Amino acid sequence: FCTWITSTENRLYIGWFGVLMIPTLLTATSVFIIAFVAAPPVDIDGIREPVAGSLLYGNNIISGAIIPSSAAIGIHFYPIWEAASLDEWLYNGGPYELIVLHFLLGVCCYIGREWELSYRLGMRPWISVAFTAPVAAAAAVFLVYPIGQGSFSDGMPLGISGTFNFMLVFQAEHNILMHPFHQLGVAGVFGGSLFSAMHGSLVTSSLIRETTENESANNGYKFGQEEETYNIVAAHGYFGRLIFQYASFNNSRALHFFLGLWPVVGIWFTAMSVSTMAFNLNGFNFNQSVVDSQGRVINT
CATH class of the missing domain: 1.20.85 (Photosynthetic Reaction Center, subunit M; domain 1)
Known part of the structure; x- marks a missing residue:
C-alpha cells in the first residue's frame, strides 16, 4: 500500500500529502457546488436579514456566492454537529466555514504534494515554494482577515460579485490601495x-x-x-x-x-x-483627517 501511495508510476501522483489533500478538496468542491446551487439565504450580519447567494434563490453565475457565516457566530468553529438542526446551520452560513477550512487544508497539502513529487523524482523543490504565494493570499482573505476582524462574516464571499464587494469594502475600511x-x-x-x-x-x-x-x-x-x-x-x-x-x-x-x-x-x-x-494597520492616508480636541492636525 505504501509503495502504491508513493509510486511515481500512477497517472496522477497521490503521495502522503495527497491522502489528506484528496478528501479535503473533494469535500470543499462538493459542498461548494451544492451550496452555490441550492443553499438557502444566510443571516451574514447577524441581524435576522438573510442574504440569498444561491442559483435557486434568484442568483446567476455573476451574482451568486457562498455567503460567509453569520456575525453572530464570529470566529467560533461551527461544524454541522454544533447546530441544533441542519436548517439552523444553513441559516447561520455553516457551509462557508466548512468549505473554507477544508479548502485551506487541501491547498496546504497541495504544497506538500508538490514538494513530495519533486523529491521522488529527484527534482529541486522550488515549485512548491512558488505555490505558497497564492496559498498565502487565500489564507489572508479567508482566515487571517476574519480572525483579525473577529468574524468569518468579514471573510471574502465565494463568488464573483461577492469578491468585488469584498474589495470595495476593504478599500473603504483599510485604504488598501495606499498600502x-x-x-x-x-x-x-x-x-x-x-x-x-x-x-x-x-x-x-x-x-x-x-x-x-x-x-x-x-x-x-x-x-x-x-x-x-x-x-x-x-x-x-x-x-x-x-x-x-x-x-x-x-x-x-x-x-x-x-x-x-x-x-x-x-x-x-x-x-x-x-x-x-486584518488587525487595522491600514494603508497610508495623507488627508490630514485626524485632529485633536483643539482641531490641530495629527500627522498620519
Whole structure:
C-alpha cells in the first residue's frame, strides 16, 4: 500500500500529502457546488436579514456566492454537529466555514504534494515554494482577515460579485490601495504579465526554423529533443538592442528564476498587506483627517 501511495508510476501522483489533500478538496468542491446551487439565504450580519447567494434563490453565475457565516457566530468553529438542526446551520452560513477550512487544508497539502513529487523524482523543490504565494493570499482573505476582524462574516464571499464587494469594502475600511505591500503586489501581477508576454513573444519570434510555410511551426519541436528549439543568442541580441544590453538576460536559468520570483514575491507581499490590515494597520492616508480636541492636525 505504501509503495502504491508513493509510486511515481500512477497517472496522477497521490503521495502522503495527497491522502489528506484528496478528501479535503473533494469535500470543499462538493459542498461548494451544492451550496452555490441550492443553499438557502444566510443571516451574514447577524441581524435576522438573510442574504440569498444561491442559483435557486434568484442568483446567476455573476451574482451568486457562498455567503460567509453569520456575525453572530464570529470566529467560533461551527461544524454541522454544533447546530441544533441542519436548517439552523444553513441559516447561520455553516457551509462557508466548512468549505473554507477544508479548502485551506487541501491547498496546504497541495504544497506538500508538490514538494513530495519533486523529491521522488529527484527534482529541486522550488515549485512548491512558488505555490505558497497564492496559498498565502487565500489564507489572508479567508482566515487571517476574519480572525483579525473577529468574524468569518468579514471573510471574502465565494463568488464573483461577492469578491468585488469584498474589495470595495476593504478599500473603504483599510485604504488598501495606499498600502506599500499591496502596491508591490500590483507590481508583481502587472510585471509578471509583462515579463511573461515579453518572454513568450521573444522565444516565439526566435524559433529555429524546422518546418515549411505550409505547416505549423509547432511541428518543428519534438518532445524530448536535445537541440535547443529557439536561438537565445538572437533573442538576447534583439532585446539588448531594443532596450539596452544589460536589460536582457544572457542566462536562461537566471531568466526563468526571475520569471518565477517576481510574481511570487509580489503576491507574498500582498498577502502580508491583507494580514496586517486584518488587525487595522491600514494603508497610508495623507488627508490630514485626524485632529485633536483643539482641531490641530495629527500627522498620519
